[in-house]
Amino acid sequence: MSHSLRAATFVADADRTTWHDETLWFVRQKRDKAVYAVPEFQELRELASQIKEHTLGRLDEYLKQFEAEARRNGVHVHWAADAAEHNDIILDIIRRHNDTRVVKSKSMLTEECHLNPHLLGHGIEVIDTDLGERIIQLREEAPSHLVLPAIHLKKEDVGATFHQHLGTEKGNHDPQQLTEAARQHLRAKFLAAEVAISGVNFAVAETGGVVICTNEGNADLGVNLARVHIASMGIEKLIPRLSDLGVFTRLLARSATGQPVTTYTSHYTKPADGRELHVVIVDNGRTQQLGRPDFRASLKCIRCGACMNTCPVYRRSGGHSYDFTVPGPIGAILSPNIDLKKHSSLPFASTLCGSCTDVCPVKIDIHTQLYKWRQVLAEAGEIPIAKKWSLRFMGRFLASPKAFGLGGKLARTGLRLLPHQLTHAQALNPWAVARELPEPPKQSFREWYARAVKQ
Secondary structure (H helix, E strand, O other), rough: OOOOHHHHHHHHHHHHHHHHHHHHHHHHHHHHHHHOOOOOHHHHHHHHHHHHHHHHHHHHHHHHHHHHHHHHOOOEEEOOOOHHHHHHHHHHHHHHOOOOOEEOOOOOOHHOOOHHHHHHOOOOOEEEOOOOHHHHHHOOOOOOOOOOOOOOOOOOHHHHHHHHHHOOOOOOOOOOHHHHHHHHHHHHHHOOOOOOEEOOEEOOOOEEEEEEEEEEOOHHHHHHHHHHHEEEEEEEHHEEHHHHHHHHHHOOOOOOOOOOOOOOOEEOOOOOOOOOOEEEOOOOOHHHHHOOOOOOHHHHHHOHHHHHHHOOOHHHHHHHHHHHOOOOHHHHHHHHHHHHOOOOOOOHOOOOOOOOHHHHOOOOOOHHHHHHHHHHHHHHHOOOOHHHHHHHHHHHHHHHHHHHHHHHHHHHHHHHHHOHHHHHHOOOOOOOOOOOOOOOOOOHHHHHHHHHHHH
């Protein structure tokens, strides 16, 4: 199913679509205020982009350095070529400790690998402890945003979910009371857990340590109570030195939620006495993207979600319309690399306005890559026949001044003479159902200019 067809369900609820759009734009405005307060923000963006470019150019070296330093610190390092291997490694670690209860902080990589269903299918209880992630886990939904996984839901939806699963009062949608109910529910899970799984925001090759950024402290609580900590890390999370980290922490929170810094920025370098720290380093298509010169810069992404908050298409179509772990503009670049045929419609879910590129904290040329993916898809024959032939026709039509002039004249005449009900009919012109065109001029610019020259 294409993005437009999946988006139709979300768009059908006009009130929710408007609310979703306004909420994310509010987050975008918070980002702007936070950015303007840092005079050197653009210099930080450029520095971060260069650090990532350098790291991607020597990724093999830094991965080996990270592994060596991590092992020196007493960390168990595992390598996973794909999602299946990642899931099997984690299941094996849990089984070797005869554990059955797991708490997990937010990790888009584990979502990408579909870790939860894999563990649940083998009798392991896995509880997402990020509030938004827990809400959608109870609802058996996927996250719709990188940073705000339940942004598609209103407080009334959360209240109904908690009433069904946590036994809160029916009709109670007070945010403070619902948060307290979640806190009490999750506290018991934290205390009972034997294994904690986390993602990795940054991994430092120089120290062999991993860094996790959260606002709720759930990762810290889970990791420090459990005997075993498993950190899932994509190969692109590396930065060379600890001194580089400050560049990214100044960019991440400001770009994501408009905060100066995340509430908790936690470093894990070595396990405490009597405990274990495992790092699972995952490829899952990343080296393939690295080998695509036009698209390798997408691996610079630090998962802030800023491109989603500003994208006019994402804000109005919802994250689930992308049918990929990472939605929005950056997801539309990453997804065809994983499955070109399945996600062939996503690079077209964009106006190419460039707003995503403007706000990206590591200066990924997102809109340019979306345009380039369209060329790849066209060459691979992965665009609908109707679109292919219509674009071919329009290319020839627009290349002919005579045909273009005649078409414009017919359109202007038709808009003046034909009834509004016909020119704006749903079946003939769905674009105009919620839009109105200006009054058509009697002559085109070309016609006016030709007459002006003669006079």
